[in-house]
Amino acid sequence: MSLFGRSLADGDRLDVAGAVVRLKVHSRARRVSLRLDRTKREIVATAPSARRLPEAAAFARDRAEWIVERLAELPQSQSIAPGMTIDLFGRPCRLEAAAKAAHFHPAVGDEPARISARGEGATFANAVIRTIKREALRVFTERTAFHCAALGAKLPSVSVMDARARWGSCRPGLPGKPAAIRYSWRLALSPFEVADYVAAHECAHLLELNHGPRFWAHVKTLVGDEKPHRAWLRAEGARLHAFGR
Template sequence: MSYRNGQRLPPEALGVPARLSVNPRARRLSIRIDGRAGEAVLVAPSERRLGDVVAFAHGKAGWMRQRLAARPESAPLAPDAIVPVFGRPTRLTAAGGAGAARLVEGDAGPVIVSGGEGEAYARRVENLLKRLARQALVERTEHHLRTLGQRPVRVSITDARSRWGSCSPHNRTIRYSWRVIMAPPAVADYLAAHEVAHLVHADHSPAYWSVVERLVGDHRPFRKWLREHGAALHAVGR
C-alpha cells in the first residue's frame, strides 16, 4: 500500500486517529501526539519510509491510546477561568461593555479584565495574549540576535498545532506560537534562542545545540517543560 505526506489514516487502522508526516530533518521513525488535533502523528524522514512508520506504529497502538486518553480537557477563555500568563496563574474577569482585554496586578495576583461576552470575550483575551507574546518574544529574539551578531528578522505570531516555533533562514523569518506566553519566561526565552540559533545552523546537529547552550545554558529543562506541559497550553481556549 502506498502512503503520502499529510494522509490521515482511519481510526480503525491503528486504533487511534493518525496522520502521516514527512520531515526530511528527522533521523529516525517517530510518533508524537497532537493533543490539540486529537491524533497521533507518524513521522518519517522521507515519503518512501511512510510504510515503515505505519508498521512501527502498529506496535505502539496501546501507548498512543493511553497518551490520547490522557490529554487535558479543553479550557475555554471565559470569566472566572484561571490561565497561566508568564507562568503565573491569572484569573479572567468580565468588565462589562466592549473594552479590550488588559492585564493588571490584583490584590491576589495577576488578573485579565476584559469586556465582551461569549466568543467576543474569548477573542479579546486571546488577542491580549498574542500581543503579550509578540512583545516578549520580539524582545528576546532581538537580544539573542545581538549576542550572535545576526541581522534583524521578521517575527510573526501564529497558533501552530504542533510546533512552538519555526525559523526560515533563507528569508529571515521566525514564527512563534502565541501559547508560549503562558509558559515561564525562561521557557519562552529558550524558544527564542532555539529559533535564532537556526540562523547559524539549520539542523539539530551538535554544533547547533552548542549555539543554543551559549545563549541559554542547559536547554534540557526547558525542552522537558514543553514536553510535559505543552498539551495543557494547547487546551487553553478550546
C-alpha cells in the same frame, strides 16, 4: 487495494475507533509503528515505505484499544471564561468580564496581572486569545532583540502563529528578503524561562541553520542548559494546545 477499501498515501488520515490516525512514510523507519502525537492529538502510524502503508493501517486497526487509551490520557480541552486564572509567562493572570474592549493590565503590587474583555462564550474567549497574542508578540519581540544583540545577529521580523507542529520557526535572511522568526503564541502560557529558551533557539538559527555543536553552543551561551526546557515542552505541550480548544 488496502484493507480500508482504497489506496493509501503518505499523510492520509483514517478513523480508527473514533480516533484520527495519520499515515506517515519514513524511509529510515525499520518497521511499522504507532506513536501518539500529543500536540496534534492524533496517532501517527509510520511505515518504512508507501508499499507498507496498508500494513501500518491494519496495525493501527489491530491496536484500536491502545489508541483509545493513549488519547484518553491527553489533557481535556480548557475553555476560557471570566473568573479563571491562567499562567502568563509563568505569572498568574486573572480573566475578567468587562464592558470595554479587551485589555491587558500588568500586575500592580500584590495584585496579579489581568485580562479584561467583554462578551460571553466564544466572543469572550476569542478576545482573551487576541490579547494573549499581543502580549506574546511584545515579549518575543523584546527577547529576540536581546538574544540577537548577544549573538551579534541582525534583528529579524517577529510574528506569532498557532502552529501545532513546532513552537518556533526561523527563516534566514536572503537578498531582498529579511530574516523572519515566528513563535507559537501558546508559549505565553509556559514559564518565562521555557519561552525564552525557544526565543534563544530560533535566534541561534540565524547563525547556524542546523542543530550541530556550534548551534547548541550558541543556545547554551544564551540560556544555559536547554534540556529542562525541552523536557517541559515535551511534557506540557499538549496542555498548552488544549487551551481554548
